[in-house]
Amino acid sequence: MHVVGVFILAVCVDVIICVVDHRFAYIKCDQAISYTNVLREWVASGIRWLILQGVITFARNGSSRVLQRWVTSHCLLGPIFFTGHIVMLGSFELEKSCVWLLNLLAAATACLFWEMSWPDKSYQSNGEKRRQTARALFKRVILLYRPDYILLFGAFVFLSLAVLCEMFIPFYTGQVIDILKSQYQWNDFLTAILFMGFFSLGSSFSAGCRGGLFMCAINSFTCRVRVKLFRSLVSQEIGFYETTKTGDLSCRLSTDTNLMARAVALNVNVLLRTFIKTLGMLSLMVSLSWKLTVLMLMETPITGLLQNIYDTFYQKLVQEVQNSIARANDAAEEAVSGIRTVRGFRTEKSESRRYDDRLMDTHNLKTKRDTVRAVYLLVRRLTEVGMKVAMLYYGRLIIQSGEMSTGNLVSFILYQSDLADNIRTLIYIFGDMLNSVSAAGKVIEYLDRKPEVSTEGTLQPDVLKGHVQFQNLTFSYPTRPDQKVLKDFSLELKPGQMTALVGSSGGGKTTCVGLLERFYQAQEGEILLDGQPLQNYQHKYLHMKVAMVGQEPVLFSGSVKDNITYGLGECSLQRVQEAARKANAHGFISQLEKGYDTDVGERGGLLSGGQKQRIAIARALIREPQVLILDEVTSCLDTESEQMVQKALASCPNQTLLVVAHRLKTIERADQIVVIDNGTVIEKGTHKELMERQGSYYRLSERLFTDS
Template identity: 60%
Template sequence: MELKLQHGKALLVDLAMSSVLHYSTKLFIKSSNTVFLLTHLWVVAAVKWICLRCFLLGSWNEATVRRCVAVTCLMCPVYESGLTLLMNTQPENWSGSLSCPGKTIASTAATLIACLFCEVNFPGTKSATNESSECAERKQRNRVLFMRVVRYSKPDAPLLSGAFVFLALAVICDMFIPFYTGKVIDILGEGYQANSFMSAIFLMGLLSLGSSLSSGLRGGLFMCTLSRLNKRVRLMLFNALVKQEIGFFEDKKTGDLTSRLSVDTKLMSQSVAMNVNILLRSLIKSVGILYLMLSLSWKLTLVTFIEAPLIAITQKIYNTHYEQLSKEVQDSVARANETAGEAVAGVRTVRSFRMELGETCRYDERLTDTHNLKTRRDTVRAVYLLVRRIMSLGMQFLMLYYGRQLIRSGHMSTGNLVSFILYQGDLGIYIRTLVYMYSDMLNSVGAAAKVFEYLDRKPLVSMDGSLHPDTLAGQVYFKNLTFFYPTRPDRPALKNFSLELKPGQMTALVGMSGGGKTTCVSLLEGFYQPQQGHILLDGQPLQNYQHKFLHKKVAMVGQDPVLFSGTIRDNIAYGLTDCDQKMVEDAAREANAHDFISRLEKRYDTDVGERGCLLAGGQKQRIAIARALIRQPQVLILDEVTSSLDTESERMVQDALASRPNQTLLVIAHRLKTIEKADQIVVIDKGEVVEQGTHQELMENKGNYYKLRERLFTEEKDAEEAKQ
């Protein structure tokens, strides 16, 4: 409030001072010398500035006040000096006083525009300074990111060089077309000369042909570069993602990752190929057109600069709001994609719970949010285009008015004015494009910051081991393990867990759901890194082994196996390069899958469909078992693999496993009948080993295993009675 009062007082002081100076000058100064009058105006401006500075001494530290006072004092001498220079008129001593209302109002409007321009581009308050500092830091980071994207484009240097050459040729040809258009008008308007007319027309046609050809080649090369870079970045990102630890994917949504692969990588590629193309073209054309405009009329060129601050203000405001809304739209699209992906992936669950309408409504809400954001974004753009159009029409009117004055005074021809107006219209477009594309280019690179974050992220579970011995016994030792899942850091999945798996023995893990059985398997597979303790394989820490070697010697078959789209042969031999047909068939026989595969029309060339949807649950299970057995692993993990198998298939799989006496076998089973022959049974509860021994020993102890077996037996009996 106090600052507003100061500003009001300053305005009254300025008006009073201006009026006094104006009338005193008319009384005591009678000279009509132009230099003397201009000098007087500048001296008066300096006196006003000193007086206002002294009056506003208390608030002089405000940058806004300083700028406003400076512009107010300088407006009159700058305006009269410019008018004298451009129009050769006598300067008038109005000094912003009320004696000349028209010029006073125009001066006030110009002052407001100038101050607004300064506030938008160079904020002076403390909070605005902090925001400006943060914006500058963000832009600096974006510049670093942009240079990194440029380095990714190094393999496309020959294509980019060719594109830049054709870009320069296209720009040169484009710039001279309006110039010869004006020449043609002058030839037609003065005395028609056939030779001059035909020469001008021929040059215009040649320039147009050169511009079209160069523009086409330039665009083709840039688009080729865009496609190559986009492919390269997507491949790098995908390779970085699949190398992350399993815990990384637990708190990352599929829609977010696919959005980075599809949307952000495209923005990264555009920042070099498309945006640099437009930015350089606009920059070169702006410089060239400005030079030609100065050669046609430097006075008219100075008038065109009136539009520059207005363009800068509107473009700055528009960019700020449009970029923010574009980011919100991008996030909203990712959420909508995520919702659709979840519904499609879990369509069986959706159908079983009759949630088709619910999922449709949920997806409709996401689409509605996206639509509303897009509407707001497009409204901002519509208002911006309207304001820009009004400014353009106003500038054209001013140009025509002043151009007419120059033609009447003989300083310019009609053809030159036409060429100048064509150049001026193009210059406004290119300046706006420069401001917008520079900001958009940095914004598109900034949107790729998440991509770089994923590219630079090192997996928490190391895969840099180099150990690959010629022989592996398969002795596994879980030594004092303590482990927390990344998504549940407050609840340990394993606590001081120790267990030994010996070669040639079958170890069974049993216990209630959530006890830690699957966690043991995940740690043994190297999916996670325990916070405390070690997993030793033949006495060596698991992370010391080579990634490829480890997962060939340690194989797992899950309860719900995942098959990939392709043939049965491809899925059995998945990850193996030196695998012939005989090895595939032998593994299928061991898993009791050869018979049903042989009955299929295309046998091993049968397509399993997406995630194996064309096969039954038991068939997928047997193919997954064959995929594990073909590797001849030394350590085999079976996680409830017999749940989908019939009795005959279960027996054949057990016989196949029994034929490998030196293999370390770890089994997780809820049907306790399948593990009665295990060499050791380990009961796990709340991440700890509570009981361990053979089936007979544990039954005699009548501890946790005995109680668990009795409970499951009662549940199975009740289920059979219910069926009857």
């Protein structure tokens, strides 16, 4: 049960005990019976303490140190106050309900203040750890702002000028009121008005320059961090994207980078401006009336206590809202990216409901967050009103005593209004900075994350034969670490030969392709290319020499030529056309409206599956790779295109070719056929040899292979 709920329950129980005991009555004690009442008061308080301790222990299913402190303080304050009154004054004449209420508020306030200022060690260690983390993140954000230091320095200069000008406006306002109230002097009045206008103009001009420079710094920071974050994300291994939602990544790129920018530029702006104004106004207020200044400062601990309680709940809700927005973005991304599947299975309504549920979760969390903020603002405004009433009352008494003028009181009130806001801002800004820095935590985590599949190799030989060896590989996917996809897997791919991987679905064929492409890193064993481990090769060099065409080709928005030359930079049209001819793509590309400059649409949506497949094959062939991987690429091709591709591949006699296919016509030409099942090699040989054995390959050919 929550601490607040248990506190309310304990208060209700205490009210019932006191009503039963008839202790809310008006009591008048004289000297004769006072000491008997003192004893009775202590005994009754002890009984209340035992009952309330039992209530909080039972309701919390254990002890709560905050509530225990409150119960002890609440039960002891009454008899202590009663005893002191009797001993010092000899009588007691006060309504006990008022005493009970004052005890309740005093004990609760003291315990909360104690808990916020000196928390228990069990909580203190966690709090200190969070503060250390926040400080480290804040330093990282400041370092990321390094290219914008000139803009920030200029903004801080104008910030100081704006603050200095703002501080003198209330002072001259009071001077004008005193001049108008006394015997009117035109020269004094004109001087005060001129100074007011000068400081107002200077404040406005400096504030505008300050805001403009800060906004420039924020925009520059946001763009730079987004580019760095995107560069870091696209450098991660494939397994990272299998365990991380797309909506989460898009939320970090869009929302959290903006919060990071606020952490320094806006929050430090407000912090410095408020701190400088607070010091200046305090000195001016003390010169006007030190008594009213002391009274006004009594509001500070109350405001700090309220802000600490508010930050505890609000920051947690803000983080939950960010996570909920990421989940909603993920649901929308999945539905939009798979719109054909959604339309094909008529699940538009269910996807809309799923997205609506995610949005409702976000809405409910935002409502809860805003409710907490509304309650906090209400209590804070009530505190402000109470302080203003007290200040006006004592201000009237000071004016009547002749210690200050009416104009000085007006200046003091104007300063007090600004100072109260500044103190609340100083307290609030630390919580908001913590919130902003916490949003930066995930971004910096992604910025610092090193890919589990290393891309730091340096080997770039001038001649590469393409001899590939899989040596005793054991591999599990990051999403299924307990399920071994490959088990002590060994295989050799020789230059100038075509190797075909066959087997039932889930046997490990595509996994071999992913490991050869360095999408993943095997837990045991290694893959050698010309006798060197794959991780020793330079990343760009390796993927120029080892090219793959997947069973689901991915094209990017842009022209046909851009997709064929993807990652190569500038290539001649003649070279692009030659690769397209080898993939039997030149014919349909020439018939397009703009030929090779035709836009393929988002993800190649303006082309058919077979057309996308041929462009993907051309994208691989234009690189002239030494090792070529074809993963089910002929499934979308017609017979003519397949023959053209086979002819193009046959024209490269020294190339190492690895094919994953289900078509018998494609496989039977292979120099080596490898049958994989449950992550191990169970048969290998030529088509003729394996058919003569009448083993797994023979049974598989009868069941799965079709000859169109």
